[in-house]
Amino acid sequence: MKFQRRGPSGHEIPAVLVDGVAYDLSSVTGDIDGDFLAGDGPARAQSALDVGSLPALADQEARLGAPLAQPTKIVCIGLNYRDHADETGAPYPPEPVVFMKDPSTLGGASDTVPIPRGSEKTDWEVELGIVIGRTARYLDSVDEAREHIAGYVLSHDVSERRFQLELGGTWDKGKSCEGFNPLGPWVATADEFDDPQNLGLRLWVNGELRQNGSTANQIFGVAHVVWYLSQFMVLRPGDIINTGTPAGVAMGMEGQPYLRVGDVVELEIDGLGRARQEFVSHE
Incomplete structure (x- = not known):
């Protein structure tokens, strides 16, 4: 569904x-x-x-909000695609790289995204989001972790690289700016997918293809990530896990063409729809 x-x-x-x-x-x-x-x-x-008891929405063109109401947390996995680690010159991590993102960053699939005050390096990242369906703590196995996944969602993990990497401290402040996690257009239940480790992810900036990858290239698969995180934190129903991005981000490109006001990012994942966001000036 x-x-x-x-x-x-x-x-x-x-x-x-x-x-x-x-x-x-x-x-x-x-x-x-x-x-x-x-x-x-x-x-x-x-x-x-x-039984036919649900009416169609009167306005089928109504704004798409984030398809999940406020989760308790958004957990992110960094450097989880081999090609992305290669483009940034980073070694493959021996364990998942974990950081957090402010849940208030969530927005709709077509909402505008403000470029933060002082930003010089706002970047794009198409990601597969895991949606937790059952409370997960100290799971015993990767197989058990699969039973705790409610579904999947198209997630845009927008990042400000200067805030994230050059100002010191944790990555979180480069990930938690206002509007930095557009989500959707829908959450699809896990039974919609034969294999979440074989999904194509694509992203365009101003109509030019920038990212074209597959979840098959993940270093740590989705079930492994859920099992791993459950050893360190309680995952609650409705929580989101952003599972990393494939190659093609601005940080890894020659000339580093970071996002500017007026740029339009479009992104899609097989089975999870397509989204479009325009980047605007902060207020």
Whole structure:
């Protein structure tokens, strides 16, 4: 199933997407969140669809909000694609590189993204996002970790490289600027995918293809990442894990063509739709 949240910021309506039509889930749930995913929310949504009790949204062009309501955390994995590590000149990490991103960075798939005040090196990163469906702590195996994944989502891990790498301290401050994690257009449940380790990821800047990779190139696969993180933190329903980006970021390119006001980034992942964001000036 594919779940969305549509409408003005702060007033999104939960929806399920079927054959390109968004159906109102307000009679089933107040929101698409951890409680919905951890409980019987998807099953109740399917039952309502089966009996035809869900009306189509009146406005099928309504804004796409982030398809998940506020998670408790966004955890990110750095340098998780072999080609991305190669382009940055970094050795392959022996264990996942872990950092955090402020959950308030979430935005919709077509929302504008402000370039931060003082930014010189705002960069793009298309990423597969894991959505947690069951509380995970001290999982015993990678196989057990798979049972805790509710689904997947297209995630844009926008980064400011000067803030991240040149000003000292942790990476988090280069990752947590306002609007730096557009999400969606939908969350797809895990059963939509035969193999999450064989998904194509692509990103364009102003119509020019910049990233064209595959999750097959990940150093640490999605289930391994969930198992690993559960050894160090509790993963809760609705939490998001950004699993890294393939080669083609500005930081790794000759001339380093970082994002400027007016640039448009489009991105997509197989089975998870396409998103488009324009970069604008901060207020």
